[in-house]
Amino acid sequence: MKFLDFFRSKRPSSASIAKERLQIIVSHERRRPSTPDFLPSLQKDILEVVRKYIQINENQIKLSVDRNGDCEVLELNISLSDPGKK
Amino acid sequence: MKFLDFFRSKRPSSASIAKERLQIIVSHERRRPSTPDFLPSLQKDILEVVRKYIQINENQIKLSVDRNGDCEVLELNISLSDPGKK
Structure with a gap:
């Protein structure tokens, strides 16, 4: 499964599809407890x-953290409906 | 499909499983060509x-970029086999 397919499968409904968005996922697999x-x-x-x-x-910003054993996954979903505007 | 399952399905073989790793994925969906x-x-x-x-x-560091229409996905795979050592 390609990454792009994965993200596309999570695409929002048509109600919010006009929005721009940025998604950042950080996965950290630790092997040493001391790290x-x-x-x-x-x-x-x-x-x-x-x-x-x-x-x-x-x-x-929507933030979620998932942890399972030695693997921790941080997910940041940023809705950019009005990019560049303060 | 949960993010954690997705990352776990991409887990490396047993030959490299002792390695620590950090994976960062950035997906940007642009709706305005001018952005x-x-x-x-x-x-x-x-x-x-x-x-x-x-x-x-x-x-x-292993880097890959995938683009499809208005969606661009950047993938950073960082092998941390020797964390903290210069």
Whole structure:
């Protein structure tokens, strides 16, 4: 399964299809228990980086974290219905 | 299909399973042709942010970009076989 197919299968309904969106997924597989869990900090930094290019408010961001054993997946969905506007 | 299942289905073979890894996927759906394509710059910035937390060399990074119409997907696979070591 290609990544693009995966994202397309998650495409929103026609009601919101006119919206622009940015989706960022970070998956971290840790093998050593001593390795720091930097995902929460990385998440904040990535959002700061995204804000260099587009204006986003907190209510445009949907965040979810999924964890299973040694694998942690962070998902950021950013709705860009009004890109570039402050 | 859950994100975690998706990532797990892409898990490497047992030969490389001892390795730690970080996977970052950025999907940008653009609706306005005039919206700038900031993904190449965002990719560099995200890598810089990741380097705040872990030491990575260029040869640890596998990058792919997939585009289909108004949807562009950037995939960064970072092998962290020796995390924290310069």
